[in-house]
Every structure is written in structure tokens, then in C-alpha cells.
Amino acid sequence: MAPASKTSTPRLGKRLKRGFFDRSVHEVAPDLIGTTMLVDGVGGIIVEVEAYHHTEPAAHSYNGPTPRNQIMFGPPGFAYVYRSYGIHWCVNFVCEEEGSAAAVLIRALEPTHGIAAMRRRRNAVDVHALCSGPGKLTEALGITIAHNALPLDRRPIALHARTGDLEVVAGIRIGITKAVELPWRYGVKGSKFLSKPFPR
Numbered sequence: 001m002a003p004a005s006k007t008s009t010p011r012l013g014k015r016l017k018r019g020f021f022d023r024s025v026h027e028v029a030p031d032l033i034g035t036t037m038l039v040d041g042v043g044g045i046i047v048e049v050e051a052y053h054h055t056e057p058a059a060h061s062y063n064g065p066t067p068r069n070q071i072m073f074g075p076p077g078f079a080y081v082y083r084s085y086g087i088h089w090c091v092n093f094v095c096e097e098e099g100s101a102a103a104v105l106i107r108a109l110e111p112t113h114g115i116a117a118m119r120r121r122r123n124a125v126d127v128h129a130l131c132s133g134p135g136k137l138t139e140a141l142g143i144t145i146a147h148n149a150l151p152l153d154r155r156p157i158a159l160h161a162r163t164g165d166l167e168v169v170a171g172i173r174i175g176i177t178k179a180v181e182l183p184w185r186y187g188v189k190g191s192k193f194l195s196k197p198f199p200r
Contacts, residue, residue, distance in 0.1 A: 009112045010045070012036055013161030017153050018077025025051045025095040025102035030170070030186045032093070032104060034162035039141040040155075042114030044131060046106060048187040048194050050173045052092070054101035057178040061101030071149045072101040079157065081138075081148040088135030091143050093152060107185075109137050110193040117142075133195040171198045 016035065021028055029051040037043045054061040060069040060082070071080045072094055080092040080103050092103040109131035111118055118130045118140035131137035138144075152159055167189040172180060174196055187194055 010036070011163060013163040015153065016159040016161055018075075018151060020159075021076035021093060021095045021152070022097065023095065025053055025104060026184070028093070028095045029104045029184065030168050031162075032106075033168045033186055033188055034164065034166050036112065036160040037106065037109060037141075038113055038158040038160070039143060039147070041158075042117050043141055044109040044111040044113060044193075046108075047110050047191045048106075048108035048185070050105045050107055050186075051184040052103050052105060056182060058173065058176045058180075058182075059101070059103075061103075065101075069101070072103050073099055074149075077152050079147050079150045079152060081143060081145055083145070084135060089138040089143055089145065090134040091138055091147065105134060106137065107134050108132050108187070108191075108193055108195045109140075110188075110191065111140070128192050132193055136195075169198045 029049050032046050032049050035046050037046055052059040061072045065073045068082060071078055075098045076095050078094045080094050081089055084090045090105060092105045094103050096102040111127055111130050121142060122130055122140050124130055130140050150157060168186055169189045170183050171185050172183055173185045187198055
């Protein structure tokens, strides 16, 4: 995958519809790698995600619905946004049939669109650091609780299908203390935009 630059942006694939998410979270998560996520035209190529399912204790939905996680129990194809450690927002894509409460956490992007806006929001210059973590990318894209429960196929959110070939790798999820053995983290092999490299 070509590195992002100020002067060129990759062509966008077809728009993804909510039906894309009406599948197993374990199918959707790796299929999201290489797609492009834009919020009001700002964003980039998804290079790292993690899958979460209500059957395992790291998922917010594990103990049932709450006011915070209610959107996870709804139909697929909506954004689930929450505050992590009271510090930064994280954005997830709800998957599977209504009631399943599965979602994909978007962990890192390769910036391709609106890089100047991202740098202003993040007060950062290095393009590799703009979206190399779930809190960084929401700040760069201007995502807040106001985006919670929004459909993923309508403005201000736009998702575009992968257009090129890439190699997807898998590994254990990071930054959690429960179900740490599950290999449900996916990313672009060798990407310089990951939040953390995958083991070789």
C-alpha cells in the first residue's frame, strides 16, 4: 500500500452499506482492513482493528445492555462511541444481527484525506502519529459522543471498499486485561501506521 502524502490520495472504492456489517464480527473485522473511513471528508485507510463479541469478558456487552453500550445490541451498521479511561473517545462499528452485541474497534488509520485538518486537531506533524491509536484517530477525525449511534452509510460518515491488494495479519488484542489470549486483532502487515507492530 502506497504511503500517504499531501499531493496524492488513493482512489476510493464503492461505498459500503449497512448490510456489510450484518455478518459475523470475525468476518467483518479482517474485511475492514484496507477500507477507507471518512468523517466529513477527513480520514484514511483502516490499517488496524479489533473484534469484540458479547461471549467474551473484554467486550462491553458481556454483562448485558447498559445506557452506554445499548447501541451494540441494536441492528448492525451503526457507530458505537465511548469514552476510554475518561480521556479519549473510541469508535466501533456494530456487527451481526440485532441482539448479538458484537463490534469492531477501529484502532488505526493511514491518513489520506484532510491531513491538514488532522494536524490542526492533533497538534501533530508526523503523519505516522496522527491516527496510530483509537484515541488519536477519533481526535484527528473529530469524532465525539455526538457520533454515537449514527449510521455508517450516511453523512457525516462514509466508508469505502478496499481497492488494492494487501496482506492482513492477526494477533492478540492489546490494552485489555481480560480474554487476552484471543487473536482478534487484525492489521496490514508491515504498516507504519499501526498503534503497535504485530509480532513477526
